[in-house]
Amino acid sequence: MTGEFGRVVRAEWTKFWSVRGTRWSLLIAVAVTIAGTLLLASESNTDVTQAGQGDDDVVAISLRGLYFGQLVVITLGVLVGTSEYATGLIRTTFSAVPGRSLVLATKAVVLGAAVAVAGLVASFASFLVAQPLLQSNGYVAPAYPRPSLVTEPVLRAIIGSGLFLTLLALLGLGLGIILRRTGGAITALVAVTFIPLFVAEPGTPLLSENVAMWVRRTAPIAGLAIQQTRDRADAAIGPWAGLGVLCGYVVAALALAGWLLSRRDA
Amino acid sequence: MDALIEADGLTKRFGRTTAVDHLSFVVRAGRVTGFVGPNGAGKSTTMRMILGLDRPDRGGALVGGRSYQSLRTPLREVGALLDPAAVHPGRRAYHHLQWLAQSNGIPRARVGAVLELVGLTPVARGRAGRFSLGMRQRLGIAAALLGDPQVLMLDEPVNGLDPEGVIWIRGFVRSLAAEGRAVFVASHLMSELEGTADHLIIIGRGRLIADTSVADLLGSASDGSLTVRTPRRAEFMPVLSAAGATVSSNGTDRLSVTGLGAEQVAKLAADRRLPLYELTPHRVTLEQAYLRLTRDSVDYAAGSPPPDDAGKAP
Amino acid sequence: MVGKRVLRAEWTKLRSVPSTTWSVLAVVGLTVLLSFVVAASVDTSGSAPGCTPGAAGCGDEDVVLNGLSGVVFGQFAVVAVAALAATGEYATGMIRSTLTAVPRRSTVLAAKATVVGALCLAAGLVASLAAFLVSQPVLHGNGFVPEQGYPIVSLADEPVLRAVVGSGLYLALVGLLSLAVGMILRHTAAAITTVFALLLVPFIAALLLPEHSRELVQRYSPMTAGLAIQRTVERADSVPIGVWAGLGVLACWAAAALVGAFVVINQRDA
Numbered sequence: 128m129t130g131e132f133g134r135v136v137r138a139e140w141t142k143f144w145s146v147r148g149t150r151w152s153l154l155i156a157v158a159v160t161i162a163g164t165l166l167l168a169s170e171s172n173t174d175v176t177q178a179g180q181g182d183d184d185v186v187a188i189s190l191r192g193l194y195f196g197q198l199v200v201i202t203l204g205v206l207v208g209t210s211e212y213a214t215g216l217i218r219t220t221f222s223a224v225p226g227r228s229l230v231l232a233t234k235a236v237v238l239g240a241a242v243a244v245a246g247l248v249a250s251f252a253s254f255l256v257a258q259p260l261l262q263s264n265g266y267v268a269p270a271y272p273r274p275s276l277v278t279e280p281v282l283r284a285i286i287g288s289g290l291f292l293t294l295l296a297l298l299g300l301g302l303g304i305i306l307r308r309t310g311g312a313i314t315a316l317v318a319v320t321f322i323p324l325f326v327a328e329p330g331t332p333l334l335s336e337n338v339a340m341w342v343r344r345t346a347p348i349a350g351l352a353i354q355q356t357r358d359r360a361d362a363a364i365g366p367w368a369g370l371g372v373l374c375g376y377v378v379a380a381l382a383l384a385g386w387l388l389s390r391r392d393a
Numbered sequence: 394m395d396a397l398i399e400a401d402g403l404t405k406r407f408g409r410t411t412a413v414d415h416l417s418f419v420v421r422a423g424r425v426t427g428f429v430g431p432n433g434a435g436k437s438t439t440m441r442m443i444l445g446l447d448r449p450d451r452g453g454a455l456v457g458g459r460s461y462q463s464l465r466t467p468l469r470e471v472g473a474l475l476d477p478a479a480v481h482p483g484r485r486a487y488h489h490l491q492w493l494a495q496s497n498g499i500p501r502a503r504v505g506a507v508l509e510l511v512g513l514t515p516v517a518r519g520r521a522g523r524f525s526l527g528m529r530q531r532l533g534i535a536a537a538l539l540g541d542p543q544v545l546m547l548d549e550p551v552n553g554l555d556p557e558g559v560i561w562i563r564g565f566v567r568s569l570a571a572e573g574r575a576v577f578v579a580s581h582l583m584s585e586l587e588g589t590a591d592h593l594i595i596i597g598r599g600r601l602i603a604d605t606s607v608a609d610l611l612g613s614a615s616d617g618s619l620t621v622r623t624p625r626r627a628e629f630m631p632v633l634s635a636a637g638a639t640v641s642s643n644g645t646d647r648l649s650v651t652g653l654g655a656e657q658v659a660k661l662a663a664d665r666r667l668p669l670y671e672l673t674p675h676r677v678t679l680e681q682a683y684l685r686l687t688r689d690s691v692d693y694a695a696g697s698p699p700p701d702d703a704g705k706a707p
Numbered sequence: 708m709v710g711k712r713v714l715r716a717e718w719t720k721l722r723s724v725p726s727t728t729w730s731v732l733a734v735v736g737l738t739v740l741l742s743f744v745v746a747a748s749v750d751t752s753g754s755a756p757g758c759t760p761g762a763a764g765c766g767d768e769d770v771v772l773n774g775l776s777g778v779v780f781g782q783f784a785v786v787a788v789a790a791l792a793a794t795g796e797y798a799t800g801m802i803r804s805t806l807t808a809v810p811r812r813s814t815v816l817a818a819k820a821t822v823v824g825a826l827c828l829a830a831g832l833v834a835s836l837a838a839f840l841v842s843q844p845v846l847h848g849n850g851f852v853p854e855q856g857y858p859i860v861s862l863a864d865e866p867v868l869r870a871v872v873g874s875g876l877y878l879a880l881v882g883l884l885s886l887a888v889g890m891i892l893r894h895t896a897a898a899i900t901t902v903f904a905l906l907l908v909p910f911i912a913a914l915l916l917p918e919h920s921r922e923l924v925q926r927y928s929p930m931t932a933g934l935a936i937q938r939t940v941e942r943a944d945s946v947p948i949g950v951w952a953g954l955g956v957l958a959c960w961a962a963a964a965l966v967g968a969f970v971v972i973n974q975r976d977a
Binding site for chain 3: 138163166167170171172191194195197199201202206265307308309310311313314315317318321322324325328333334335337338339
Binding site: 130131134135137138139141142145146147148210214215216218219221222223224225226229282392393 | 395441444445446459462464465467468471473475476478479480481482484485489490491492493495496497498533536629
């Protein structure tokens, strides 16, 4: 059984990398994340805080580029799910490998591994690149001691951010297979990911405080809570709990996708 | 394993249309079996069901005595060409075959070998989106051959090939059958299969119309008539009638004679010193036999069906 | 006249695809849904009963803006349908049939833009109107009444009419922007992602940036400037640009993209 899994993983790996767009997407995702962090970090300063002096989350600020990188990663995930349907290649895949759950699992493994690596690179680079900028903007001791990479909250935030991007890509994969339409799946996932930022962002919520809090807790973007390294009043949910929420969405989407794959004609 | 495809009561409905209706047949090893029917008859749907891509509403199909889904390395047992356009346009031909090979544990050397076999080696590094229809067809055939399978299922393999390619694939398909494989070729054009197929499975509107060898089909369709050309036609006609033949005039100087063999006609003419300029047995083409058979089952006919070639009623 | 023929052809193309119907339904549905949710959850907390309008923390919720907030949700469906109207032809290869039937490429693009723009405008107007009509009673129920400093608003009021019609215009312009990007990039996923990036990245940046840079971004980016048209009450956190000027910014973005599309479609092979 592992022999077969290994074979199919290798095949999906070849498929994944033999399309030019994949390489570019990952590069763009990393670049956009780092660029976004740079831009936001260079503008941040200790004079303006969202919730009072001296409690900015420096680590979270260094990882803000992910807000932008997630858009690229969503698209990549959806494409891995839908591109074979567009060309009819899905039939060839299923004649080569009749086990449909196996195909889904290996696609998820390949996509997940690639985005995880890109996500970790992006997160680490973002963090490292942002530190000097933030320092020069006034984030210095004693109010803001320099965060050390090898401490638990910092590592958790960085690695967790890589995981966040991975989970989001997998959610795109699941949604792509469920809907089988590229445009619809990207639109749906982007809408679900970003709407909470419109209506429930702390500070200027359109919704009432209670509803906004609830939305920030249950939407997929709750996963970004993993970036928190300080306790703040406006935190909706704990870091791991937030990532767990996103995990739940991913599991549900992939399960539904697997079930549909086994039921539907190719 | 036995090189066999067995379909048993395959039925598939799409909404209110029954695409395949209780279809049962066997495809055996060592010969080329043509799968023929008008457009929309259900050929592609049937092939997809055999490959486990579409789920039949009733019935099932076995390949080598097993269901397709149960095969560990299906590409090594069954090679299928369904849709030449089913390639990612941005992917190189070589990589398309490479991932297929990897998925079934087929050695990498086979990729180069099949590319060589179909004549695509010069463009192996090209992106499939740039390929002409004929090239994509060849790529699909290469993919079907990758695992060196005992069973081959090809859906319209001649489509898009230039004349040289058509000749090549006919010979190739025959040689594969001669090696003992079961070759199942679907086509909506009987003329493509003439000279290639040994056995025919003819369907129309999803139902089986005929499951017969090519020889039997031709034999039953042809009426054994002869075309005779002689300058002294009027003189010859009563002679032939007296000998028991049914004779009719044909054009300006021909006779159509049924009921006598060619040797008898020649002897009758020689006895009376009547010169014969032509004595030809009337051969029905496979296409004529097939058209006659499926006349009632064509879904998409353009205008009225063409008259029978010899002008005679069936 | 060539133009009329081509217009009719493009309209037939657009309306005979099932995804168009779904998208239009989604535009209206999503807009109304979010507007309803916002209206149901917003409340007048922070303002004492009976206080005079204009006083700080009192009567300065923009009920019209809140009632039209669903438009940010509906715009996603607009992006999808408009981008697909362009990229769908390239994906299927139908663009070749189109350009064989109508060799004047500028005509084809103009017709597409007209048809898609009109559809998005119609859908947008229906969506905004529905959102407004649905949200106002809900807001009244939540305490946004004259006693609290919130006069009942109706479409007869000029600012309200401007906000509702303007929201429809906003969606039409977003549609034109998406169509143009689709014609330029020719690839569905790339086009949709690019338009979302254009709309969302500045918005998110504005959320995370401090005061001075935030205002700059909000003024010149398509979504935040364009949504200014919905504003009927000046607040501290309002986008610092005039209502029509803001919509004009979005119009400039759409126009620039359309110009790019015109240039590109005439240069390239089909």
